Amino acid sequence: MTKVVAHPDVDLCPGEVLHVKVFRFDPSRDAEPRYESYQVPYTPAMRVLDVLEHLNEELEADIAYRWYCSVKKCGTCAMLVNGQPKLACWEPAERTMTIEPLRNLPVIRDLVTDRAPYEELLRRLDPELRRDEPYPGFPEPLADRDMGDMNKLIGCIECLCCYSACPVVALGDTTFAGPAPLVQLARFALDPRDGRDLGGLSLTDGQVFQCVSCYACEAACPAHIPVVSGAIEKLKARLYHEATGDPGVRHAEVFLELIRSRGRIDAPTLVMRSRGLSKATFSGMETGLRMVLRGKTKPLRSLFWTPAPGTEEISKLMDVVQKRNARREEA
């Protein structure tokens, strides 16, 4: 169902001048990107896509941008509008706008980004239904209940707004696959018909535990896909059972143990105990030391800890819920 939301600039009048700044960059000719400013007369129900069309058709601005369907289906017209990833075809024009290419992807020209990093990840994650049982024929007996969360992921239009919004992908030096590729992987990992061990793939090639659950991807998604709660957390939940011993799984286990015994999380203890004496622990030493120097962690408090007030009650509550869960699993 489409939600109609009043826009802050619906009071724009036809003919009113919009002030638009557009990112311009042609790597084959320009040493540096630049911004060009334009003025565009507002027309009723004008979208960002209409603004760009006006710039090229009426002002011969020669801005490179990608679009195809113009009705929120093809996912090709994603760009930053005033710093937020948006679909140009679905975003109302505003009085003042800065239009830029998506973040976290190389720029080909102006607003056109190179989708190759995403497509390379897709090749590795192989999001395609591979059955271990023969196709039973049409119509396939499929209950909505069996499809579960996978149903919520089908609507992904691969516009990469989420990929552009992800702060972990923005770090650049990570092996994290990022939100959009993990949604594609989860579509088949959560599909009861798929016979592969896609949970393992979400760990090795997806590096799903690098997600920090900040929900920037869900906030940016124009198709309202539950990227974290419906895809990434479901992949993690599967790994908790299947990949015991992995530092990401260990992290969740230590987290639980710490809450049970101390009532609160102690970051240094959590990191040390989940990573153990590994390369990752030593490579994180510098960050740890900086945190100590800035007073963000207190090593003595980590060593000589006392349970936080309320710990006993928390621990009891955890016992009650976990016992109930265990009984249900047995039944």
Added chain:
Amino acid sequence: MIRYAYFPGCSAKGSCSELDHSIQKVAAAFGIEIVELKDAGCTGAREFRASDPELHLAMNARILALAERQGLDLMVV
């Protein structure tokens, strides 16, 4: 004076104590009295949410109940 129950969370009490310090100052500047829920503990964050959604709900229902017991609306930092 407006009174709010205040739930600081693990970060505000640990690696990000500037959150705790600033909320005390901001609340004072706005004339809001904050009553810290000292027994509240942890929400379980993303870890519990992924591994045990029911436990996650129970932990957070408890925190809301602590605020309710005092008859106060809750402010989370």
